[in-house]
Amino acid sequence: MRTPxxxxxxxxxxxxxxxxxxxxxxxxxxxxGTAFRVWQVARVDDWTKADMAIVLGAAQYxxxxxxxxxxxxxxxxxxxxEGVVGYIATTGGRQPGDNFTEGQVGKLWLVxxxxxxxxxxxxxxxxxxxxxxxxxASVAQERGLKTAVIVSDPWHSLxxxxxxxxxxxxxxTSPTRVGPNVQTRETQWFFIKRETGALLYYRLMKAHAGxxxxxxxxxxx
Numbered sequence: 095m096r097t098p099x100x101x102x103x104x105x106x107x108x109x110x111x112x113x114x115x116x117x118x119x120x121x122x123x124x125x126x127g128t129a130f131r132v133w134q135v136a137r138v139d140d141w142t143k144a145d146m147a148i149v150l151g152a153a154q155y156x157x158x159x160x161x162x163x164x165x166x167x168x169x170x171x172x173x174x175x176e177g178v179v180g181y182i183a184t185t186g187g188r189q190p191g192d193n194f195t196e197g198q199v200g201k202l203w204l205v206x207x208x209x210x211x212x213x214x215x216x217x218x219x220x221x222x223x224x225x226x227x228x229x230x231a232s233v234a235q236e237r238g239l240k241t242a243v244i245v246s247d248p249w250h251s252l253x254x255x256x257x258x259x260x261x262x263x264x265x266x267t268s269p270t271r272v273g274p275n276v277q278t279r280e281t282q283w284f285f286i287k288r289e290t291g292a293l294l295y296y297r298l299m300k301a302h303a304g305x306x307x308x309x310x311x312x313x314x315x
Contacts, residue, residue, distance in 0.1 A: 129290040135255070136248035136286075140266040145239040146215065147179040147268075148230055150223060150246040150254060151186020151196030159199055162247070165273030167203050170245045173268060174209060179243060183215040183233070185226035223250070224257050224302040231261035243268045247275040249285035253293045260300075 147170040152163035159167060170182050182204060186196025195218030204214050217233055220226030234240070241264045244254045251267040258265035275281055295303035 125290060125294070128294055129286055132249060132252050132286050132289045132293065135252040135267065136269065138251070138266075139268050139271075140243065141173065141176070141178050141268060142243075142266060143177070144179050144241040144243045144266070146181035146183050146234065146241075147173045147243045147245050148183045148227070148258070148265075149185060149200055150244065150250065151184070151200070151220075151226060154186075154192070154194060154196050154199040156192075157194050157199055157202065159203055162273050162275055163196065163200065164203070165270045166245050166247075167200055168272075169268065169270040171204060171207060171209065173243060173245070174204075174213070178268075181213050181215055181239065182209060183217055183230045183242075185217045185220060185230055187219055187221050187225075222302040223254055224296070227254065227257045227263075228261050231258070231263050234263060240264055242266075245270065247273065247285065249275075249282065249289045253289055253296060256293065257296065 149163075149166050149170045152166065153160040154163060167184075170179075173179050174182055184197045184200025184204065186200070188195040195216075197216045197218030201211075201214045201216040205211055215230070215233055215237075217226065217229050219229040230242075234242070242258060244251065244258055244265055244267045246254050246267075246269055248269040248271070251269050255265050255267050270276070275285060292303040295301070
């Protein structure tokens with residue numbers, strides 16, 4: 095016995111449901127694939143020689159680096175001392191009421207530990223990762239520097255590398271493995287989720303996803 099043909103409304107409903115299901119599957123694959131890449135690149139520590147290390151800015155307190163920024167600076171110092179890079183670029187602007195930019199604080203910290211002043215490129219511009227990397231890329235172009243090792247937290251590596259490459263640099267990553275942002279599974283999972291959303295937003299809009307940076311860590315313990 096032949097099945098009676100679907101009525102037009104039922105046929106449209108079935109097509110819509112199939113499209114919605116397909117879109118849902120694609121969305122899950124895109125988000126899941128991006129999260130996996132964030133996790134995968136976070137595990138990469140590439141000490142291939144480069145023209146410079148780029149230390150992405152973090153909070154400072156009246157000239158004193160926060161624990162997060164100090165961990166990044168310490169790692170970049172190691173890269174310089176091992177001859178992996180010839181220059182270190184310190185980035186980050188000034189928050190309202192600050193006496194120093196994050197870039198200034200980074201340079202002061204490095205010079206105090208023996209890095210010659212002319213080997214530290216202070217780029218105290220940019221209120222976010224995208225702005226900082228574009229500013230560094232401009233300075234690098236003026237000096238003929240083309241390759242960079244990006245120093246940040248592991249989960250930030252993929253987004254930062256993507257932005258640096260879009261700004262015209264050949265870039266790879268060597269993240270710090272110490273500091274508050276990498277100490278517990280709860281913080282790691284939080285940052286993987288945040289970076290997944292921020293990276294997807296950047297790839298879609300080519301803009302900084304400020305809403306994701308405003309997310310706060312959950313209380314732990």
